[in-house]
Amino acid sequence: MTSEDGLYRQFVEASADCMKELDRHGVIRFIAGMGSSALTSEEPERLIGTRWVDLWPPEAHAMVTRVLDRALSGERVDFVAPRPSATGASRWWEVMVAGVVADDRLDHLVVISRDVTERVELQAAIESINELLQERLNETVARSATASSRYGSLLERFESEHGARRDAENRLAGVSEQLAMATHARDLAEASARQAQKQQAVGQLVSGIAHDFNNMLQTVIVSLSGLEDDAADLLPRHRRMLTYAMEGARHATALTRRLLAFARNHPYQAEPVDIGVLVEGFADFARHALGGRVGIEVLRQPAPLPALLDRQGLEQALMNVCLNARDAMEGFGTVVIEVGERRGDPVSASAMRDSETPRQVFITVADTGGGMSEEVRHRLFEPYFTTKPGGSGLGLAQVYGTVAQAGGGVEIESDAGIGTRIRLVFPHYAGPLESGG
Known part of the structure; x- marks a missing residue:
């Protein structure tokens, strides 16, 4: 195996996506990528020969079958759906299915899956917080309107009674306090959402840096590979230095894999x-x-x-x-x-x-x-x-x-x-x- 081919294999295996090739019957012929480890607790290669539809829960089989039929007709299909991971926990996947045409006919299908659970959960959390805040705000406004109406009635009815007036004023003060609490809760929720967005941006930044580093590393490995081809012409001291350089490049490849694992994916x-x-x-x-x-x-x-x-x-x-x-x-x-x-x-x-x-x-x-x-x-x-x-x-x-x-x-x-x-x-x-x- 040449250094370039080894680098290609490392590039695919380091990808956070799950890349699969299916035959025209939907049977898996190839699977790679770090995302494939979420499909099984065993080696992902053991899934070769398995129908792709069987990797999904029974309630999703009809939908996945329709997706395969559309892809076999030449259409590129994108969808987002949940499925249990190897640990049993449900994860959300963004999936692209496309056909590969050979000799004027569709030969096989390519499936690229990406774990987007964090993005889906963040969106659901934000929507839940917005709904809760809207309900609280509606309740507060309703109580405020009721209290104001009661206050007006009390003023008309007990204009000469200072005690009744003070009671109405106290109720209005309570409504104002509740409004202030609701506003504070909304501010906290917005701050939490902004923090989550910052964390997502950091992950994207780390992923981008890892990919750029991987591209630069490719140039280093290609150059060192050229020197290895002519290693017999080098002095022993230079051959040792070349060995050290190749070892450093392998460590850098491992670092790239860890960075990609930390960032989860490069969108x-x-x-x-x-x-x-x-x-x-x-x-x-x-x-x-x-x-x-x-x-x-x-x-x-x-x-x-x-x-x-x-x-x-x-x-x-x-x-x-x-x-x-x-x-x-x-x-x-x-x-x-x-x-x-x-x-x-x-x-x-x-x-x-x-x-x-x-x-x-x-x-x-x-x-x-x-x-x-x-x-x-x-x-x-x-x-x-x-x-x-x-x-x-x-x-x-x-x-x-x-x-x-x-x-x-x-x-x-x-x-x-x-x-x-x-x-x-x-x-x-x-x-x-x-x-x-």
Whole structure:
């Protein structure tokens, strides 16, 4: 197994999501990710061969069956539902189900599940507090109106009796005190909600830092891996230093996994992005990661090329595609990245979430390797399918998941002896772009 493949496997296994592949009958063929540990007290791999619908409680079977039927018809389906965890406690899951098209037919399904229990419980708590405060406020207002009415009647009836007047005034004072208590309770509830939001923001910040650190760590490991390939040419002292560096990189990988476990997940953060600007910035980074014998050439249309997607996820997907291109060229040659816009066509639209979108933006990564056979091309995005000795087969599966999550599709063109072109296609975003793309 190469260092890059090991890193891909670590990336998927460190994910807080639960990633599954189902066949056309809804049977699990692949499962990975830290979220999968919530499904069973045993090894998650033991769930392979199990029907996905059987992982849900009986009352949810009809709903899950409808979801599978919609996904098999080519629709991307998103839903949120509860299910018991391995410990018996009920957890809420945000689930995305999408089909994978191969040879003009739907070949299998990809399921990405994310634990959102804390978010659901926080929303329910806030709604419960608001309802309670509204009830208390209504009761207080009603008592206040009643007390005011009684006070008026007492003044008319016992105008000359100071004792009755003092009694009415005391009742009004009690109502005012109750109003003040209700206001104080509402302020405390709002402060509690703000504190919960701050804690959620801290978790998101830690998750973002962990993912950025993971991207930088990838460059370090790729560079050290290149040195390991030429370790025989190094002095003994330098080989020891290289060993120390690789050990430090492994410790850093473990640290990333702990940070992700603490933050629980990295939420999908879609934002308007000019993919032309993004690819140019990515190319500067990738030239160092791919090694000195592999060049990168960027061909970009001058106009803005906006898409709504997760910037970090797209950069990781591009790195996976470029590393595969480098391996296909055996570490020598030029990777050409073309960025542009086109009108939608039936082939790409069938794999995209919004088939009505006429305009599309795309990123094409082309290499000059040996190409691939028809069989390999049809299985390219299957998790753990690889043609490399010891490879993990997870890199391109992550690419497909990232593009599908943004509502896009992936196209492959490969000619034996000429090379391969992998095209990531996204719906054109019609909204405004912030400054900087």
